[in-house]
Structures are given as structure tokens and as C-alpha cells.
Amino acid sequence: MVGRGSPAHGHGASPAGALNGSKSGTAPAARNFWLWGTWGKRTIASPFLTQKVPGKLQDVIIGPHFIIALDEAGSLMSWGEDKAGCLGLGTDATQVPECKTIKFPQMGNRDGKPPKIISVQCGRHHVVALTEDGQVFTWGDNSGGQLGLGDYQPRFEPAWVEDLHNDFITQILAVDNMTFALDGKGMVHAWGDNKDGALGLEHESPKVPRPEPLSKVYSDDAPIKKLAVKECVTINNKVTKILVGFVEYVDSAGVTHDGGIRPLGFPSQSEEKPSETHLQGDQELFEGIDLMRRIMDRLKTEWDTVVGMKHGGPYSIQDPADLPADRNSWTAEQLDRCADLDTLKEAELQLSTFIDATRDQLEEVSDRNNGTRNIKCVLSVFIDACRLRREKIRNTVVTRELESMKREQDVFATAANKTTGPDERITKAQEALSSGIQKVRDKEATNITAKTIQKMMLEAMELKLQLYEMQQKLLPKMRIEAKDMIAPALRTVKEKWYALRKTSVYAIYQDFQSRKQVDSDEELLALIAAESDRRVDLIIQQDSDKLISRDLLVPAVCYDLLLENAELRKMCNTYQIRVMLHHDKGMSHR
Numbered sequence: 001m002v003g004r005g006s007p008a009h010g011h012g013a014s015p016a017g018a019l020n021g022s023k024s025g026t027a028p029a030a031r032n033f034w035l036w037g038t039w040g041k042r043t044i045a046s047p048f049l050t051q052k053v054p055g056k057l058q059d060v061i062i063g064p065h066f067i068i069a070l071d072e073a074g075s076l077m078s079w080g081e082d083k084a085g086c087l088g089l090g091t092d093a094t095q096v097p098e099c100k101t102i103k104f105p106q107m108g109n110r111d112g113k114p115p116k117i118i119s120v121q122c123g124r125h126h127v128v129a130l131t132e133d134g135q136v137f138t139w140g141d142n143s144g145g146q147l148g149l150g151d152y153q154p155r156f157e158p159a160w161v162e163d164l165h166n167d168f169i170t171q172i173l174a175v176d177n178m179t180f181a182l183d184g185k186g187m188v189h190a191w192g193d194n195k196d197g198a199l200g201l202e203h204e205s206p207k208v209p210r211p212e213p214l215s216k217v218y219s220d221d222a223p224i225k226k227l228a229v230k231e232c233v234t235i236n237n238k239v240t241k242i243l244v245g246f247v248e249y250v251d252s253a254g255v256t257h258d259g260g261i262r263p264l265g266f267p268s269q270s271e272e273k274p275s276e277t278h279l280q281g282d283q284e285l286f287e288g289i290d291l292m293r294r295i296m297d298r299l300k301t302e303w304d305t306v307v308g309m310k311h312g313g314p315y316s317i318q319d320p321a322d323l324p325a326d327r328n329s330w331t332a333e334q335l336d337r338c339a340d341l342d343t344l345k346e347a348e349l350q351l352s353t354f355i356d357a358t359r360d361q362l363e364e365v366s367d368r369n370n371g372t373r374n375i376k377c378v379l380s381v382f383i384d385a386c387r388l389r390r391e392k393i394r395n396t397v398v399t400r401e402l403e404s405m406k407r408e409q410d411v412f413a414t415a416a417n418k419t420t421g422p423d424e425r426i427t428k429a430q431e432a433l434s435s436g437i438q439k440v441r442d443k444e445a446t447n448i449t450a451k452t453i454q455k456m457m458l459e460a461m462e463l464k465l466q467l468y469e470m471q472q473k474l475l476p477k478m479r480i481e482a483k484d485m486i487a488p489a490l491r492t493v494k495e496k497w498y499a500l501r502k503t504s505v506y507a508i509y510q511d512f513q514s515r516k517q518v519d520s521d522e523e524l525l526a527l528i529a530a531e532s533d534r535r536v537d538l539i540i541q542q543d544s545d546k547l548i549s550r551d552l553l554v555p556a557v558c559y560d561l562l563l564e565n566a567e568l569r570k571m572c573n574t575y576q577i578r579v580m581l582h583h584d585k586g587m588s589h590r
Contacts (some may be wrong), residue, residue: 010423031056032069040064052099053077060120068127069099074116076102083139084125085156093156104129107160123174123192129158134168136161136181144177145209146192152209156538163211164189175229175241181211182427186223188214188245200243222247250403292375295361299382302354311336311347312389336396351390352539358383391447394575398443401456405439426472433465465492493558503572505532525577532573540566 036047038152039062061068066080066087078087079099087093087438088102104115115131122128122323126140126147137158138147145152148161167183174180177193189211190199200214217224232240307313319542336344362379365372440458443450508531 003546016506018492030055033060042445052079059120061120061127065124068102068120068122070117070120074132076117076120078102082125082140085154086122086127086140088127088139088156088158091156102158102416103158104158107135107165107430121172121174121460124176126174126177126179128172128179130172130181134170135177136169136172141177142209144193145207146174146177148179148191148209148211148563150210152207161211171227173227173229173243175243177269179211180243180247182224182227186225187218188224188227190214191427217245283392286486291365291372293378295365295375298359298361302358303382303385306351306354306386306389309347309350310341311344312351312392313392336393339389341397341400344393348390348393349395351386353395355383355386355390357384362575394446395449398445399453402440402443402450402453405436405443405457420469423472426468430465430468430472433461433468437461437465437590490554490558493554496539496562497565500536500562500569503532503539503573504536505576508532508535528577529574532577533570536570536573 030051030053032050032053034047034049036044038044050067052067053071056072057069058072059070061070063080063082063086066078066082068076068078068086068088070076076088077099078089079096080087081095085094087096089096089100093100093518104117104262107115109336115135115137117129118132118218119130123146124141126138126142129137131137136148137160138149139155139158140147142149142152142154147159148163149155149159150163152511159512164181167181167185167189169181169183169189172180178190178199179192181189183189189210190201191208192199194201194205194208199208199212200216201208201212202216224247226246228244228246230242230244232242256426271402282492358379362383365375365379377569437458440461443454505528508528519556
């Protein structure tokens with residue numbers, strides 16, 4: 001396309017307005033140029049002819065909402081809308097529907113004559129102009145020092161870059177918020193936004209408000225003849241720009257820098273033709289750099305996805321507290337504990353997709369001989385990281401599925417406890433255990449941890465089944481009461497009851513006080529309460545499994561009372577801790 005958007009003939013003007021002649025000048029407007037394509041967020045689907053400027057044009061600059069035209073006499077004219085000052089017509093002229101001539105200040109001995117412009121460039125929000133006698137003018141936004149005037153104030157009219165008055169400038173470039181100028185000796189001058197050292201200077205000051213020589217690329221025997229800016233599209237469709245400085249170049253007519261003529265593609269007599277080995281090495285180097293960039297862009301995006309979903313990630317050193325209300329704030333351990341299994345399986349599938357795609361990339365890179373060692377290392381590390389997370393998720397899924405199978409037996413245990421006779425309760429329990437044992441056996445364990453858990457579950461369930469079978473045979477044959485058979489189970493309940501009573505909050509309090517690991521009473525209270533709850537849960541956690549850990553001949557109310565007592569003790573422990581802290585504070589103030 002010729003332009004990058006709809007015609008800038010004023011705010012709200014229609015494309016048809018560009019077909020009209022200039023109303024501000026006495027001479028009739030000529031047929032200047034056609035416009036079509038995409039301009040910002042607008043698209044010109046139907047090309048139209050712009051007739052704004054009298055006479056012939058050398059060049060045009062297409063801004064976000066404005067146009068600057070360079071005519072054959074070396075004058076600049078602008079129209080459209082721009083609040084940053086790119087129109088160059090003064091602070092009061094930020095919206096101009098018809099073209100107006102940009103006025104330049106007098107400088108040097110020009111007898112009041114305006115300078116003749118031979119080149120004009122437009123950055124993100126600033127404009128640079130070059131005169132026939134090698135002087136530079138700038139105007140527009142100056143937040144990064146891109147105007148080269150020693151400050152950061154915007155200019156709404158052209159300002160002379162006085163720091164370059166002793167250098168005959170032959171070429172200018174405006175790139176985003178940066179400006180470059182090439183003088184007749186082959187020295188490049190740069191100024192403006194220097195984020196990440198983008199200007200190429202020998203320092204990394206974020207802003208450079210005055211032109212500074214780019215000494216890194218200057219050489220007496222190989223000066224730069226021409227500057228160019230090239231756009232590069234990343235794998236994420238992000239457009240980046242890179243500067244190119246030609247040491248030896250030939251234009252389309254085959255004219256070399258020193259004026260000699262030679263056919264395109266043929267070296268001059270003074271040149272030494274580079275060897276094919278050297279050319280091949282340079283090509284492989286640039287190809288390797290480009291390949292690394294593309295791979296790193298893709299891996300960065302995928303790794304952000306992997307880290308963001310948290311599943312399979314490393315756990316924190318401290319035990320996680322209660323689940324936050326916001327699911328996005330859950331830690332990796334909390335997600336593995338509480339996320340539904342379908343979500344975990346989706347995360348596993350996504351990691352498998354990343355692993356397969358990266359393996360394909362690794363095979364493609366392996367076909368190259370040179371410059372790929374670092375790329376292979378990065379790809380291999382990414383694959384291993386994803387595999388470790390996937391294995392961890394698989395381990396979590398299998399473990400939780402086995403745990404779920406064990407919990408399913410609670411339903412059968414509840415139903416069995418509702419029956420009246422011990423024989424019937426034992427029969428129902430045997431049926432539930434036999435079904436559960438088969439489900440656990442059929443479950444495929446993928447790693448040693450899951451296999452160990454599976455084996456221990458089977459051993460516990462089979463031993464429990466043998467116990468029920470023995471109880472079922474002994475009850476009628478030995479003619480003993482059920483209360484005699486449940487004595488061992490009741491003894492276990494009694495021992496756990498005594499263990500709860502022996503849990504000393506004061507001992508925990510003294511232990512934490514001696515360590516002096518906390519800075520505030522609130523933090524100390526939270527740590528003691530968490531440790532007290534942990535010790536209580538450790539005593540009663542087995543009694544939550546109704547079918548395997550409990551004896552069906554023991555009335556369920558015994559186990560329920562034990563659990564309720566544990567919860568009440570947790571509440572009492574918290575209250576006791578607060579009393580002790582309050583007491584210590586009172587003693588310290590006496």
C-alpha cells in the first residue's frame with residue numbers, strides 16, 4: 001500500500017474530501033498520490049486519489065492521523081490531526097484539514113531563505129528533516145530525548161539540532177522514539193530512547209537527549225555508507241526493528257559508493273571476493289541466531305502457561321494454610337489436594353502436548369550440524385521440566401483415585417451400621433470390601449509411590465476381610481457375646497481417648513517460646529494452634545475411614561464421640577493459648 005490508513009484531510013473528513021483541490025493555496029492542487037490499505041484501526045478498501053499539494057512530490061510521510069508531503073522545491077506541507085506536534089505548524093495548529101507549509105527557522109548565513117529539505121522521516125510521534133547542506137531539524141514528542149535538543153520538552157515547530165552543525169549529515173533515520181544520523185565521514189550519531197541499550201552506544205543511560213557518536217561501528221578503513229531499518233516479525237507476531245549499517249553496498253543501478261559502475265553481483269577490482277566457506281559460516285551463524293530467537297519466543301510463551309497453571313509445580317517449604325476464597329491464589333499443593341481430577345488430567349494432557357511439540361523441534365534442530373548446541377540444551381531442559389511436572393500430576397491423580405476408592409467404602413459402612421444383627425453387618429462389610437479390593441487391583445499404578453500405596457491398601461483391606469470372616473465364624477460356634485469380641489476395638493478407642501487428654505498445649509507453647517522463631521504474639525498463636533491441631537488430627541485421622549479402620553461390631557456412636565471430642569479439644573486449645581498469651585503480657589507489664 002502507499003499509505004497506512006485513511007486520508008488525513010481533517011478530523012472526521014471523508015475519503016472523498018481528498019479528491020478536492022487545496023483551498024489554502026492559490027495554485028491548483030495536483031494529483032498527488034493514491035491511498036489504500038490499513039491505516040491504524042481503519043481500512044481503505046477502495047483506493048482514492050489525494051489532491052492536496054500544488055506541484056509534484058518527492059515523498060510523503062504517513063502518520064497516525066496526519067500526512068507530511070515533501071514537494072519538488074524542498075518544502076514540507078502537512079495536514080491532518082496530531083496533538084504531539086508532528087504537524088510542525090505551531091501549538092495552535094493541531095488539527096488542520098487543508099495542507100499548510102511548515103516554516104523552518106533561520107540558521108547560518110542563508111540570507112533569510114528557508115532551507116531546502118531533501119529527506120524527511122517520521123518516528124512514533126516525532127519528525128526529522130534533513131536539508132541539502134547537511135543540517136537536521138526535529139519536532140514533535142520529546143519524552144525520550146528523541147529530538148536531540150538537550151531537553152525533554154516537545155516542539156510544535158521545527159527546531160535546529162545545533163549539536164550536529166559541524167557534521168555534514170547525509171542520511172537520517174527515525175525509529176520509534178530513537179533518531180539516527182549518518183555524516184559524510186561514515187560516523188553514525190544516535191539519540192533518544194536507549195532502553196536496553198537499543199541505541200548501540202557505549203553506555204546504557206535510558207534516555208539520551210543529545211546526539212552521541214556510535215564509535216563502536218566506526219572505522220577509518222571501513223566507514224558506513226548507508227543506514228537502513230528492517231522489520232522482523234517474531235513467532236508471536238510481534239514486530240521488532242533492527243538497524244543495518246552498510247559498509248559496502250550497490251544501489252539498483254549498480255552504482256558503488258565511490259562512483260564506479262559495475263554489473264550487479266560482481267565485485268570491484270579492489271575487492272577481494274570472500275570465500276564460499278566464509279559466506280557459509282556467516283549464513284549458518286545468522287540462521288542459528290534466528291532459530292534460537294524463534295525457539296526462545298515459543299518456549300517463553302509455553303513456559304508462562306506451564307507456570308501459570310501451577311499443577312505439578314514445586315511445593316512451598318511451609319505447609320499451606322486453609323484454602324483461600326480465590327482459587328487463583330491456591331498453591332500448587334492446594335491445587336493437587338483439592339482440584340477436581342478432570343482438571344488435573346487436562347493439565348497432564350496439556351503438558352504432554354508441549355512435550356511432543358518440543359521433541360519434534362529437537363529432532364528438527366538435531367539435523368543441523370553447527371550452532372545448535374545451546375538450542376538443544378534449552379529444548380532438553382524444557383522437556384525434562386515438563387516431564388517432571390507431568391509425572392507429579394500422574395502420581396497425584398493415581399494417589400487420589402486410590403484414596404477415593406477407600407473413601408467409597410464409607411457408604412457401605414454407614415449402611416451396614418443401620419442393620420440390627422452383627423451377622424448382617426459383617427456380611428454387608430464383606431461384600432463392600434470384596435468389591436473395593438477388586439477396584440484397587442484393577443487400578444494401574446504408574447510409579448513406585450502409587451504402587452506402594454496400592455500394595456499397602458490391598459494388604460489392609462485383605463486383612464480386614466479376613467477379620468470379618470473370622471468374626472462371622474466365631475460368633476455362632478463359640479456362643480460368645482458380641483461385646484466380648486469388640487473388647488480389643490474398644491481398647492483402641494480408649495487409648496486414643498487418653499492420648500487426646502495427654503496432648504499438652506502448654507508444652508507446645510513452652511517449646512515455641514524457647515525457639516524464639518516468631519516476632520509477634522499473633523504469629524505465635526497461629527503456630528501453636530496449627531501444631532496442636534496437627535497432633536490431634538494425627539491421633540484420630542484413622543477413625544475417619546469407617547469400613548477399614550473401624551470395627552463394625554462396635555457401635556458407631558463410640559467413634560463419633562471420639563471425633564467430636566477431638567474437635568472440642570481443638571477449640572479449647574485455641575482458647576487456652578489466648579489465655580496464656582494474655583497472662584504473659586500481664587506479667588511482663590508488672
